[in-house]
Amino acid sequence: MxxxxxxxxxxxxxxxxxxxxxxxxxxxxxxxxxxxxxxxxxxxxxxxxxxxxxxxxxxxxxxxxxxxxxxxxxxxxxxxxxxxxxxxxxxxxxxxxxxxxxxxxxxxxxxxxxxxxxMSLYQKLSHALHQFLQLKIPLIEQASIDEFYGDLSGWVEDEDVPQFIDNLRHEIKRELKLPVSIGSAHTRYIAKMATSAAKPFGCKTIYPYEFDKFINPIHVEKFAGIGKSMKERLRAAQIHTLGELRKRRGTVESWGPYAQELYKRVNGTSDAPIITSSQRKSIGISRTFDPLHDRTELKRRVHVLARHLSFAILKLEVIPTVFHLSIAYEMNQKSHKNISLAEIFTEKKFDSLCISLFHEADVHKRLHVIRLSINCSSFTRDSKKELSLIGFCDEQKMKKLTDSAQSLREKYGIDAIKWASEM
Ligand SMILES: [Mg+2]
CATH class of the missing domain: 3.40.1170.60 (MutS, DNA mismatch repair protein, domain I)
Incomplete structure (x- = not known):
């Protein structure tokens, strides 16, 4: 399970x-x-x-x-x-x-x-719990700072699962002083629902024979993956509970691939393997602030976010090739732009890239902005073969500049060197 x-x-x-x-x-x-x-x-x-x-x-x-x-x-x-x-x-x-x-x-x-x-306390505790769980269960995946999935198949017999997770819950409380709730079922999605039902500080196992009785009365918005817009859509179709959703397969599946997958998850017929590798797939930074209209100040904030993110990217020694910037405006408006670029990462280039993404993404110029986010993903290895060779020598020079700025910051902090554009 x-x-x-x-x-x-x-x-x-x-x-x-x-x-x-x-x-x-x-x-x-x-x-x-x-x-x-x-x-x-x-x-x-x-x-x-x-x-x-x-x-x-x-x-x-x-x-x-x-x-x-x-x-x-x-x-x-x-x-x-x-x-x-x-x-x-x-x-x-x-x-x-x-x-x-x-x-x-x-x-x-x-x-x-x-x-x-x-934050540093949360990270410490999260890390400690991850390590503890890795000792107890062969396959553990960290899903968020306070959430983990595990696979007990071949490790604990199905009938022993309730006892196993109950012991685990008490051990975690004793060893790490953290109260946790644990759910188990035949798929990860249903196990997550079992955890919600077990909270606080409880355990719940859902065996196949009790699946219908457990899942059918639950309100649709309680299921991970059903957000505001999907909930509205379901409501318009007179679907309020997961049981009603399961009965309307044709309707739900006609809404496209996302809804088709969702149907299977709710129905307990879709699962995903537990992925233990903690390989980072993306890195981002974002900030929410009081509504701000001044575009000059917003641009300055993009520079600041770019500098911070650049520091982390260099520290992780990864080369992102997909760059994404999104803007949240007041009145629930959103806009985003992304670009793929397989070149050597330098801070200066990244900074200009973020500014141009901001210009392109900023389509509601009359609205105040409340959130800026930058995200970088699709990391590649630092090999010339994978990266564009155009301007390679110039890039190498810029790379040197970036590297020396990075080592100063590692010594004296991220704020040790700032760009003139931020001042
Ligand atoms: Mg929690």
Whole structure:
């Protein structure tokens, strides 16, 4: 069977490891997206590439105790800003939810304790859990910072799975102090659903004979992969539960390949193997900020993001060949552009590339921008054969410049050298 392991309210559980007085209390982790990198005086940025999944936020400001003060979440006018990224079950009982405004959460639950995020702690714990699971189960795949899939076939007999995962859950609590929930089923997608049903701090196994009874009453939006637009589409077709979805195969499959795959996942007839390699496939950076219209400032922010991402790319020693920039505007508008380019990676070239992608992607010039993201993928090896030879010598020179900037930054920090265009 496949299993799915998910840490219960991870960021809160991590905070409780450091401070046990937070146990059994309404606690939430708040945070604005870290926009401090845009400050012209930015320093003390940290980078952590220890965990190699692309889900790991790469850049963050180092955690400081004073970040926990509610003052840290106030803007210049004294208004509490920011959203919650995680909340404890005690807080959820008051209606507090992930992605809720801090001020709204405080009005629902005035005793709510708000802590600042501590990314390096989360990475450490995530890494420790990954290592622990690798010792217990031969095939383990990390799916996000707090989620793992495992394959027990040939390792644990199906009838012994409930006992095995229950022991595992208690061992993880004992050894790492982390509460997890574990689900198991014959496919990874159904195992994930079992985990949701087991939360918090529980286990659930779904055997084939109980599959229909388990899956049919679940609301469609609870299934991973059914987002807002798919949910709307299903609702328009009078499909509200997974059972209703399973009965409407013809309708759902007529919506194209994505819906066809989705149908199979819900039906328990599609699975994907557990992939243990932690090979990073892409790397990206993005920031959400207060609505901003000034295009000069936006361009400056693209330069800053490009510099940070360039640092990580050089540190990982990969050569991306696909570059993607996306812009989120107010009023739910989005736009993106990407380009494939198989050439030697240099920071200067990457920087200009990002700026031109920004110009092309910025189609709603009258709208304010709230989010900028850059993502690089399709890594290739550093071989001349795979890369374009046009301008190879010039590129080599630029490469030298990039390399020396990189070594200075590794010594003195990402902010040690900035481009004039950022100033
Ligand atoms: Mg979780």
């Amino acid at each position: 496949k299993i799915h392991i998910d840490i219960d309210c991870f960021f809160v559980s991590a905070a409780r490891i450091i401070d046990s007085s937070l146990e059994h209390k309404a606690v939430a982790i708040g945070g604005r997206s870290d926009t401090k990198i845009f400050n012209k005086e930015a320093k003390n940025q940290t980078v952590n590439l220890e965990n190699s999944g692309s889900f790991v936020p790469t850049f963050y400001k180092a955690y400081e105790d004073k970040d926990d003060d509610l003052d840290a979440f106030k803007d210049e006018s004294g208004k509490v800003r920011g959203i919650l990224t995680t909340s404890s079950y005690e807080a959820r009982a008051f209606g507090v939810k992930t992605a809720m405004n801090i001020s709204e959460a405080l009005s629902l639950c005035p005793q709510l304790i708000i802590k600042a995020p501590n």
